[in-house]
Amino acid sequence: MAAAEGARKKVIIDTDPGIDDAMAIFVALRSPELQVLGLTTTFGNVHTALATRNALHLLEAVGRTDIPVAEGSHVTVKKASKLRIASFVHGSDGLGNQDFPAPTTKPVDQTAAAFLVEQANLYPGQVTVVALGPLTNLALKIGQIIILGGAYSVNGNVNPAAEANIFGDPDAADIVFTCGADILAIGLNVTHQVVLTDTDREKLEQCDSKYARYLCKIMGIYYDYHKDAYLIKGVYLHDPTTLISAVNPSLMTYTEGVVRLWSLDCVYNGGFSLMYWFCRYGEITAWTGMLTVKVAVTVDAPAVVELMMQRLMTDD
Numbered sequence: 001m002a003a004a005e006g007a008r009k010k011v012i013i014d015t016d017p018g019i020d021d022a023m024a025i026f027v028a029l030r031s032p033e034l035q036v037l038g039l040t041t042t043f044g045n046v047h048t049a050l051a052t053r054n055a056l057h058l059l060e061a062v063g064r065t066d067i068p069v070a071e072g073s074h075v076t077v078k079k080a081s082k083l084r085i086a087s088f089v090h091g092s093d094g095l096g097n098q099d100f101p102a103p104t105t106k107p108v109d110q111t112a113a114a115f116l117v118e119q120a121n122l123y124p125g126q127v128t129v130v131a132l133g134p135l136t137n138l139a140l141k142i143g144q145i146i147i148l149g150g151a152y153s154v155n156g157n158v159n160p161a162a163e164a165n166i167f168g169d170p171d172a173a174d175i176v177f178t179c180g181a182d183i184l185a186i187g188l189n190v191t192h193q194v195v196l197t198d199t200d201r202e203k204l205e206q207c208d209s210k211y212a213r214y215l216c217k218i219m220g221i222y223y224d225y226h227k228d229a230y231l232i233k234g235v236y237l238h239d240p241t242t243l244i245s246a247v248n249p250s251l252m253t254y255t256e257g258v259v260r261l262w263s264l265d266c267v268y269n270g271g272f273s274l275m276y277w278f279c280r281y282g283e284i285t286a287w288t289g290m291l292t293v294k295v296a297v298t299v300d301a302p303a304v305v306e307l308m309m310q311r312l313m314t315d316d
């Protein structure tokens with residue numbers, strides 16, 4: 001496993017586990033390219049308290065309690081506490097309704113935002129944040145931020161406008177996307193191309209790594225949801241694809257431009273993500289001169305699936 005510590009990309013995963021979050025976290029733990037500095041939690045697939053419990057539990061399940069967990073905000077940046085939770089995607093426990101025991105470990109005595117700032121100061125300019133939930137903890141400037149968020153020129157998955165993570169807190173997302181940090185956004189236009197098929201699932205079921213065993217236990221409800229909601233035989237790998245863009249950025253291509261997010265005050269297009277495809281228009285508009293982000297546009301989907309499978313099918 002061990003590439004020299006200095007050569008590994010230092011990542012903090014901001015997460016709302018979540019079945020595909022569990023996959024992404026395990027891929028990260030199994031990737032010699034990455035050094036996981038910690039997990040920070042957010043609401044999204046589940047409420048924040050359950051996200052923290054699940055993050056601790058996942059680390060316990062694979063013997064990685066050396067990694068700290070810092071609990072994030074329970075409310076949006078505008079202090080909304082009526083959140084959209086996706087128990088119909090991940091189960092009411094967020095992890096496939098498996099009735100796992102409560103973790104015995106505890107989160108660090110520091111908020112997610114404080115942990116992010118502390119680590120950013122400890123390793124200035126070197127920390128990559130992989131954000132797999134709404135962006136409330138990240139509405140501040142930090143090294144590179146890789147964000148699972150948005151749907152660029154395609155429909156959302158909450159409604160035609162909104163992708164779930166942007167919908168969770170579009171005001172936070174608008175702050176983060178326009179703050180000038182080095183941001184890479186992975187949207188549904190890319191993640192809906194990366195599918196873990198039934199055949200891949202069978203392969204995972206047949207192998208005996210602790211990562212595959214755990215994931216196969218929790219994946220049923222996620223497969224059922226995709227069969228019902230999308231009529232596909234497989235599941236979208238939103239979170240793992242986002243994580244893998246940190247492991248091997250060359251598996252995707254990117255463009256750059258201004259991204260703005262619509263607040264939930266907008267009835268039909270609240271949570272909408274709109275990108276100004278750079279240099280397309282000559283005219284000076286309200287968008288001209290705004291700070292840009294990178295957005296993934298194409299993906300080598302088979303290679304992403306293969307890398308994920310390869311990382312999960314063996315133990316340390």
Ligand SMILES: O=c1[nH]cnc2c1ncn2[C@@H]1O[C@H](CO)[C@@H](O)[C@H]1O
Binds near residue numbers: 163
């Ligand atoms: O309604 C939903 N459909 C699909 N994915 C959802 C939904 N709600 C939450 N997620 C979660 O949001 C991220 C991708 O947008 C993924 O993490 C997925 O697990």
